[in-house]
Amino acid sequence: MTESLGELGLSLLLTYGAPALAFFLLVGAAGLPVPASLILVAAGAFARQEFMDWRLAALWGLTGVALGDSLGFGIGRFLTRGRVRDFLEQSPHWETARETFNSQGGASIYFSRFLFTALAVPVNLLAGGSRYPFGKFFLFMFLGESTWVFLYGGLGYAFGSQWELVSEFLSNFGGLALGIALLAAAIFLWRRNQRLGVESA
Amino acid sequence: MRKLSLPKNWVQVLLLLLGLALVVFFGLRAGRAFFHLRGGDFHPEKPNPQDIRGWMTPAYLSKAFRLPPDYLYEKLGIPAAGNEKRSLQEINRTYYPDQPGYVLTRTREVIIEYQQERPPRPPNPPEAPSPP
Numbered sequence: 001m002t003e004s005l006g007e008l009g010l011s012l013l014l015t016y017g018a019p020a021l022a023f024f025l026l027v028g029a030a031g032l033p034v035p036a037s038l039i040l041v042a043a044g045a046f047a048r049q050e051f052m053d054w055r056l057a058a059l060w061g062l063t064g065v066a067l068g069d070s071l072g073f074g075i076g077r078f079l080t081r082g083r084v085r086d087f088l089e090q091s092p093h094w095e096t097a098r099e100t101f102n103s104q105g106g107a108s109i110y111f112s113r114f115l116f117t118a119l120a121v122p123v124n125l126l127a128g129g130s131r132y133p134f135g136k137f138f139l140f141m142f143l144g145e146s147t148w149v150f151l152y153g154g155l156g157y158a159f160g161s162q163w164e165l166v167s168e169f170l171s172n173f174g175g176l177a178l179g180i181a182l183l184a185a186a187i188f189l190w191r192r193n194q195r196l197g198v199e200s201a
Numbered sequence: 202m203r204k205l206s207l208p209k210n211w212v213q214v215l216l217l218l219l220g221l222a223l224v225v226f227f228g229l230r231a232g233r234a235f236f237h238l239r240g241g242d243f244h245p246e247k248p249n250p251q252d253i254r255g256w257m258t259p260a261y262l263s264k265a266f267r268l269p270p271d272y273l274y275e276k277l278g279i280p281a282a283g284n285e286k287r288s289l290q291e292i293n294r295t296y297y298p299d300q301p302g303y304v305l306t307r308t309r310e311v312i313i314e315y316q317q318e319r320p321p322r323p324p325n326p327p328e329a330p331s332p333p
Contacts (some may be wrong), residue, residue: 007254007255007256007288007290008256010254010256010257011256011257011258011288011290011291014256014257014258014260014261014286014288015258015286015287046261049248049261049264049265050264051261051264051265159238160248161247161248161249161252161265162238164252165234165237165238166238168230168234168237169231169234169235169237169238172227172230172231172234173227173231174227175223175226175227175230175231176223176224176227176228176231178223178227179219179220179221179222179223179224179225179226179227179228180220180224181220182216182217182219182220182223183216183217183220183221183224184220185216185220186213186214186216186217186220189210189212189213189216190210190213193210193213
């Protein structure tokens with residue numbers, strides 16, 4: 001087998017059209033390592049080349065990714081029931097994390113769809129596991145995924161036959177954004193600890 | 202013997218190191234991709250035959266390069282039926298198993314030949330106003 005997963009995905013996208021896009025976005029959102037962003041940018045370019053109807057592609061793509069995210073949410077909820085739930089609920093850290101996520105989870109869900117895409121699957125699991133309300137999760141997830149589908153697909157459409165260049169840039173930009181977020185988190189924790197140290201002294 | 206222990210603020214140190222590694226690695230790659238994007242000859246409507254890949258299908262190439270549907274099959278020496286939606290890699294495996302990469306190379310040549318034989322027409326000049 002000489003084809004990579006990306007090549008196989010692109011070939012299936014050309015053969016089966018928008019339903020193949022929905023399939024790849026669904027399995028990617030559910031947690032399988034498929035190059036969903038690459039396939040989405042390519043779909044935008046294929047729409048520019050009149051090989052695919054962009055409205056149909058957007059509809060199928062959004063349906064697929066919303067189902068995949070909901071599946072991830074369900075897996076998170078399923079994995080944290082029974083004894084696992086009892087064990088987690090004994091930990092004060094889990095309770096704090098759960099409360100924090102319940103109060104500020106909307107932004108995490110929204111931005112992890114298109115900016116910090118590497119965090120999308122863990123956020124789905126965390127949302128499901130922390131008993132975040134499904135209606136709220138669906139709303140923020142759908143808004144974020146709509147941004148992702150129209151932004152990435154739109155860039156593919158704008159760059160047309162040169163979509164591979166924009167896809168390469170976007171995949172690296174996601175990693176860069178995650179790095180900046182980690183640095184910001186480190187600085188935030190450092191400053192908070194400094195402040196707590198001063199207050200307790 | 203002295204017991205090894207993690208520094209007090211190990212979470213911040215870990216986040217800082219991981220963040221720096223990601224920023225350097227992906228920052229350089231994103232910067233390079235950005236300069237490729239800016240420096241490239243930008244023709245979104247005009248695909249380059251050198252960008253043809255093994256995952257592309259004859260139906261797609263026909264549309265993207267505006268080729269007559271049967272032109273590519275004829276030049277590759279393969280039937281049209283059943284091959285429209287197969288990738289060039291699959292076609293190569295089926296018809297030329299002893300020549301890996303042949304179909305991809307030949308497709309690029311065929312499209313370049315086609316473009317040279319039939320260069321794209323210049324846009325129509327604006328019509329002169331008719332005399333009153």
